[in-house]
Amino acid sequence: MTVATLDPLRGGRKPGLAVWLLAGVGLASLLSVTMGAAGVGPFRLAAALSGGDPLSLAERVVLFDIRLPRLGLGLLVGAALAVSGTLLQGLFRNPLADPGIIGVGAGASLGAVLAIVVGGLMPPAVRALTGGHLVALAAGLGGWLFTVGLYRIASAGGRTLVATMLLAGIALGALAGAMMGVLVYMADDRQLRDLTFWGMGSLAGATWTKLLTVLPLMGAVVVLAPRLGRGLNALALGEAQAHHLGIEVQRLKRLTVLAVAVATGAAVAVSGGIGFVGIVVPHLLRLAQGPDHTRLLPHAALLGAALLVCADLVSRQIVAPAELPIGIVTALLGAPVFLWILLRQARAWQG
């Protein structure tokens, strides 16, 4: 990472931001592990860890088989969504871009809806083959296919037209919406319930298997994304200027789209539709540290992880012992924050 080599002139530099974000991730993780319907509270955990009273079997199941994989998935999905949003805003040179826009979200949703509604009609042998992960697989595949299709549409003669991609993404999203409408019309009551819950997102089904399946995909994107930072900074000045600043622009665009498709596809596959993380996190960070992508991308991973774990905590606590879908929590918290940022910026422009 080039984080450390940034210019020494910048007076407003905040080396402490990463530390604060890490502390936030740590605190959110601790709360997430120790709070919940069945109690392994913080003091109980501290006592067990310090060699006192060991955890009972039930406590161990709650901790290791339910809470820890859920925490891991929350951290990973939060980081992946925030990094994807940051990458897309950099690629489109537009602070309103969101993974939902380039069709990954629409494609993944269509895949999932298709799996829920039509999946039931498939022979049991085929369903057994996917081991209960049919919806997740279909979501990942749908996101991937839509992104590749969109990229093809927007590419001509070895160049990718970003504006075409944005507009085509909106068109494909509408198309996917209409097709989902047809499927929803066909669905029975049980499927409708599944559809609704899937669309609102949840980390409830987290298992170690799920976590380990998506870890390499999302982990690689989150860790490698900062390497695209210098290119995205240059791209903010336009494609021609980016080229003159030594950036292979086509390669940068291709890698960015690939990274977003992989990370968002995997995130939607395991946790459904969770909105607003990808759009709010980069905005908040730009207020705190400026638009430099080499620092924005690692910071977005940390803030996204912390925020999603907190949102998950809220979703579990607010109607305990039941759970609110996490997508509702992120939208309820994210939408007002986003509006507040927009109003603040609008006022700043008016002077």
Add this chain to the structure above:
Amino acid sequence: MLDIADLHVRLAGRAVLQGIALTARAGAVTAICGANGAGKSTLLRAALGEIPSTGTLTLNGRDLRGQTAAALARQRAVLAQDTQSAFAFSVAEVVTMGHEAGASAHDPDVVAHSLQAVGLSGHQNRPLQSLSGGERQRVHLARALAQVWAPRGPDGPRWLFLDEPAASLDLGQQLQMMALVRRYAEAGGGVVMVMHDLNLTAHVADAVAFLIDGRVAAAGPPSEVITADLLGRAYGCTVAMNTAPAAGPWFLPQCCAPSQ
């Protein structure tokens, strides 16, 4: 040396440049002039490799086509006519982009020196969006300077390509920028710029390539190229030519034929 020979460019099926020959020396300021639509900016873009072209195109003796963006960025920097930034980078961040792309990326003082050269020391933390058009243009000039900070490198001279660099500047800033450009060339670097203002061009350039309808109508020192006859052909204007003792030719527009 920038060497262009028999360069052709077609855009949307139309031949925009036809058989351009242009040689720009390092250590000199070369200006590309002509009426709007004559192909000035197209020639600059073709010389930068931004648009496809046929013909010879070499920089420092190496074919420009097929070189990586990173290799090119270490040999030359480009100042566009108008650079819009999508995000509110600080002045220092923008100049650092040039610095990190160039061959002097190891020298931490370059960013400060570049800002000083354009008269923007002390502004490094201001967001780009809070600057005036002229200040912003100087920030991007500082970015270009930071990229090609040493005019002469081990692998040949470095180059500044400027597209109408004086367009958004006032008279004082124009002369300051031209002085900066001259210093860069006199230190051994190469400068190629598209210019509208012919009086300013005559004042600062060592060589002028004057385009009419996609061809080089005249090339050479300003005193030979900028003549009443050529300006009449290019713009349809009558001008009163004069010569300033130190600065070469200058003119006053008199009247212009109605455009067809």
